Structure formats: structure tokens, C-alpha cells
Amino acid sequence: MEALVASKEIVVVCGPGGVGKTTVAAALASMSACHQGGKVLVVTVDPARRLSQALGLGRVHSGGANRVPPEAFAAAGVTPRGELWAEMLDTKSSWDALVSRHAPDGATARRILDNSLYKNISERFVQSHDYIAVERLFELHSEGNYDLIVVDTPPTRNAVDFLLAPERMAEFFSSRLLKLLTVPYRSRLADTAARPFYYVADRVLGTKFLEDITEFFILFQTLSEGFVQRAKEVERLLADRRTTFVVVSSLETVPVREAEAFLRLLPTRGLHAGGLVLNRVLPSYMLDAALATRAEELSARAGALASELCSAGGPLAGYDPSLVERVLEELGSNFDNVTVVAKRETAQRSELSGLQAVVADVPELGEDVHDLGGVLDVGRYVWS
Amino acid sequence: MVAVPELLDRKLLFVTGKGGVGKTTISAGLALLCASRGKRTLVCEMDAKGDLASSFEVAPTSFEEREVAPNLWAMSMDPEASLRQYLALQLRLPRAAGLGPVTRMFDFVASAAPGVREIVSVGKLCWEVRERHYDMVVVDAVASGHVIGQLSAPQAINSLVQVGLVRQQTGWMLDILSDPSTCGAVMVATPEEMPVTETIELIGSLERETTVALAGVIVNRVLPELFGTREEQVFEALSAPGATGHLSAALGGEATPLLDAARWMVKTRRSRADHLGRLREALGDRGGALLVYVPYLFLRSYGLRATRQVASALSAELES
DSSP: OHHHHHTOSEEEEEOSTTSOHHHHHHHHHHHHHHHTOSEEEEEEOOTTOHHHHHTTOSSOOBTSEEEOOHHHHHHTTOOOSSEEEEEEOOHHHHHHHHHHHHSSSHHHHHHHHHOHHHHHHHHHOHHHHHHHHHHHHHHHHHHTOOSEEEEEOOOOSSTHHHHHHHHHHHHHHHOHHHHHHHSOHHHHTTOTTTHHHHHHHHHHHOHHHHHHHHHHHHHHHTTHHHHHHHHHHHHHHHHSTTEEEEEEEOSSHHHHHHHHHHHHHHHHTTOOEEEEEEEEEOOGGGGOHHHHHHHHHHHHTHHHHHHHHHSTTSTTTTSOHHHHHHHHHHHHHHHHHHHHHHHHHHHHHHHHHTTOSOEEEEEOOSSOOOSHHHHHHHHHHHHO | OOOOOOGGGSSEEEEEESTTSOHHHHHHHHHHHHHHTTOOEEEEESSOOSHHHHHHTOSOOOSSOEEEETTEEEEEOOHHHHHHHHHHHHTOOOSSTTOHHHHHHHHHHHHHSTTHHHHHHHHHHHHHHHTTOOSEEEEEOOOHHHHHHHHTHHHHHHHHOOSSHHHHTHHHHHHHHHOTTTEEEEEEEOSSHHHHHHHHHHHHHHHHHOSOOEEEEEEEEEOOOOOOHHHHHHHHHHHSHHHHHHHHHHHTSOOHHHHHHHHHHHHHHHHHHHHHHHHHHHHGGGHHHHEEEEEOOOOSSOSHHHHHHHHHHHHHHHHO
């Protein structure tokens, strides 16, 4: 993973929800800042603002990057060769900036920004997070202020949505339906082929709403050229050889299925799958068959072993043998339990590892990451 | 303190939570439990990932509900099909005529006008409740980031659309969604930092932005407590070199990893207990009535067997 990151300018960290993408993104960025130097930025789009917590930054100001203070590294006992910056993406203000940039004039921009549909789109339209994330990435990369940008992708319903966002945005503007909706109201009546469409639309949504939609799309269409152009550039950047995708997954069934789909999709879209990080896996000794046998034996012989241990002169002399027996049984059955999970994880792993050569394991550490030291601990597993 | 109506006495439950906490397994377990108690139950997967079908080990679900167990029907949401059904019922539009362009129009308008897609999805489920087709409708809803938009869709539509069919539908839907004895949201969380933080935030948004009441908070994958205080002392004593050495000799090999695995479990459980504490604190007085715990399942795979175990864990919890 270290070599991979060293040769790239953009690392997109993606994968199913709830597997620790944000932590892995922060870990990759902080390891690179520490050991490879340069200016490293980690961008997160997550509305839950997890990155700030993981980096112990408090709340990162939205709409700009914050430098992770050198003291945070000092507290973790390291002296970084480079700088680590973090940015929290604000979907709403990024959309506003995008509209202002592509609008033909200030008045049109104003009218779009004030439109009630637009407000709803920029705040609620689910895929707008996806699109704005790649769009912001493009902007940051072209500004050229950072040697490496690590992007934590937004929690999509489906990890793949993130990849398809630019394409969908371009499709949106070129669709026939946009044309149908932006036809002036009067000439609609003349178009017999489209009449059922307008009839149903009217009945369902009401004329007034339809007019609002029409007005909005007519305004929005003025942005079309700039948007389509931009969406293409964004797509090109994602497919560029300087960009790589790191897929993060846990070894639970559902995330694995999603990560697998993602790993299969990346190459078909000409995107570079650089690595796979398996997060929160059980420690490997839990798979040891000899240990499992010993655990069974421990449970089976718990009574006898307890009386030996508690006998006069034994290491647990003075303890209640029945209590010790219970603890020994618990030790055995606990190991038995974790073995079941570790085996389940192994089966899941073999499904994924065939798809990706570079695999890093981060064990379930049994405690949470809440400061830079914790982020770097995860980083050391990802790095090697 | 307002009494919380019993979880299973409601008619419509939206089960949500952060991605990856086991929403679908819990929804399937809740639905199976209701069905086994004799309620005619519908369970609906909102985001059509297909995980609901694997929870029952049946063929992929579709918009047309299908009986997957006695008393239990399963479906997956398709907003477009839902709109068609709506139009056929409300506008009495013949299914074939003129609906071709509607589909594409719908997709398009729904992308632009938030609330439209949501309202036909939520509308379908409310309709099943209104028509009393089922005693209980369990919704495997979308994850935390998106669920508020879904549940607040009637209000969003009210503010955007002045007339039209969609607008006419918001009134009766709001009546159902806002009645705490009928409808409620169930939050699923795992006892970990981010899921708990998100759950607390989500409860806040639910109460601020929607009219749907909080019906329960289900904590999933709770690790077992291995030792009480006295057992813990024995465990520490066993960890001393003399005792561990004795065990290793008796078992014919290193026993330390067996102790390590227990220590790992204790430590992981303990760090999670802190998060549970945070959740309990955030719920305040209501916690006792709302919180439900489902143990971590040490199973080889997730399927019907896991769903059954979740159902019986929920059953035991909801009775206590």
C-alpha cells in the first residue's frame, strides 16, 4: 500500500457503509504525511462529520481545509515529514459555487439559487452528494496545492453510485425529458406525441408545480454546457493513472457482497483498483485449529482441571473450584465462538482476495480510534 | 413522561440506522416475530439490495408481495411501480394507456423534485395500513442519511406543490405517519462509536423534522459478558504464569491464546459498553421503554437461521 500511495496523486477510498472508510482514509493520509512527506489532504463528505472526531480536530470548518496541528503528531509520538490537512465538504455551498461558476450571468445565478426546487436539490437530492464529491475533488486537484489528496466517499445507498455520478449528471442534461419539460407551455398542446405525458404530469403534480419545474429547468439548462464539460473532465480525472481506488470492507456478509461488486466494476470502467483494506478482522490466531482443539478439551475437562488448579499447593489454591470450572468452560466456549466467526471471515476473504492483489488487514483492535495516535495505529496495518 | 406504546402494537414500523448495523436482519426478525404471533405481516425492503430475500432464503423479492413464511409477506419497493398502482387506483387510468412516458417522466421529475419518489414509496406502505390489508407493516427503510427525507416527504411536498394528485395524498398519509399508536420509527445501532453517534443525531432529526414518533432503539450485535466480578478475579489469577503454564501442560500446548481471546472479548465488550452508556444517557427517561438488545450471533452464516434467532431474541426482550 505504501508503494501504491507514493506513486499516486489521488486516492479514492470507497466501499460499503459502516466499515470504517473514514478511518482508513485518515490513516492513509496521515501515514503518507508522516513518511512520504509533502502536503497531504484528506477530504470527507460525510454529513456525520466523523473525520473530525477520528482526527481529534473537533469540528472542522466547512468550506476549507484545516491543517492538523503538529502537536497532534507530537502527542502521538511522531515527527511528520510533511503536512496533513483535512477538509469537510459542504454539499450546499459547493453546489452554490458550481452554479455561480457555470451560470451565464449573475442574475441567472441568483434566480437559480433562489428557486425553491434548487434549494431542495442541493440539500436533499441524494446523489448530489456523490456528484459534488467528485466535482470538489477535481477542483482541488486542478488547484494543485497538494501532493496527495485522499477522498473519503459519501455514504451512498450503493457504493457504485459514487462512480456513476458524473455520467448521470451528463445524461441528465442531455435527456429528452429535460427537453419535454423545458418546452414553453403553449407549444406543448401542439405536440400530440407528448400530450399524454403532459396530461398525466398535470394530474399528478398540478399545473403550478409543473410550471415551477419548467422554470427551474429552463434556468438550469443555461448551466448545461459547463456542467457536461465539467462532468467529462471529472470522469477523465477518475480514470487517470494518477488516481487509484482503495476499496474498504469488513468481512461481514453484506459489505463483502458490495465490495465484491465494486472490485468487479472498477476495471470495467477503466478505473484503477489499487488495493483492498479489510477492516476489523479478527486476529489470525483465532483460526488456529490446534487451539480450537485445546479449547474443546478445556471445556470438556474443566471440572478436573479446576480441582487440580485449586488443590493445596496448586497455582489457584484457595479459589472456589466450581467458580474456576465455570471460568475455564467460558474460556473454551468463547474460543469456540470466535473460531466460528473467524472461519466465516476466512470464507468471505477468499471471495474478495481473488479480485485484488494488494490486500491489507486491519485487526479489530477492541477499542475506538479517537486521536491521531489511533489513526496512525490503523495506518501501520494498512501501510504494510 | 409519556407512555411509549408497545412496539409491536403499532401497525407501521420504519426500521432504520447507519449502514452496516444489520437493519435488514432486524427488520426480518421483527417481521417474523409478528407473523409468528399471528399477525398478518408485510415486510418491505426499501432500497432493493436483495438482502431481505437472503434473510428468508427465498428468491429475490419484487413489488408484488409474496408469502415467504406463514402469515408473512415480503416485497421490495419500486417507486415507479408504486406510482403506476397509484395512478390506476386514483386516476382510474387504464394501466396500458399513456403510461409509457409517465415512467420516464417520473424518474426525471423525481430526481429533481425531492419528495415525489419518497411520497409514492411511503404512500404505498401507508395505503396498505389504511386499507387494513395487514396487521403489521415492517419497513426495512433506507439508512440514516436518507431516511429523514423519506419520512418528511409529505411536509416537503406540501411546501413545494400547491395542487395536484400528489398534494392531495399528503393529508391522510400525515394522519397515519403522525399517529404514535399506529406508526413509529425503530433505530438500529451497534454498540460502537459511530453507529451510536449517528443514532443520537438521527433521533434528533427525526423529532425535529418529521412527525413520526420514535418507537424503539434496537442495539444489535451485543457481545456476551464472559465474567462477573468474581469470575474476573479467577481469570486474572489464571493469567499468572504458573496457572497458565499448568493449563498449557495439561492441554499439551500453549494455552495463552485461549486467555488472549477472552481478554480480547472482554476489552471489546467494555469499549462498546461506554457507547451504550452514551446512548442510554441520550434517551434519558425514555431509555427503559425504548431500548432493546439483540446479542451478537456466533453463526456460520446469515440466513433464515439467523433471522429466527433474532426473532426469538426480540421476543424475549420485548416480553421482559
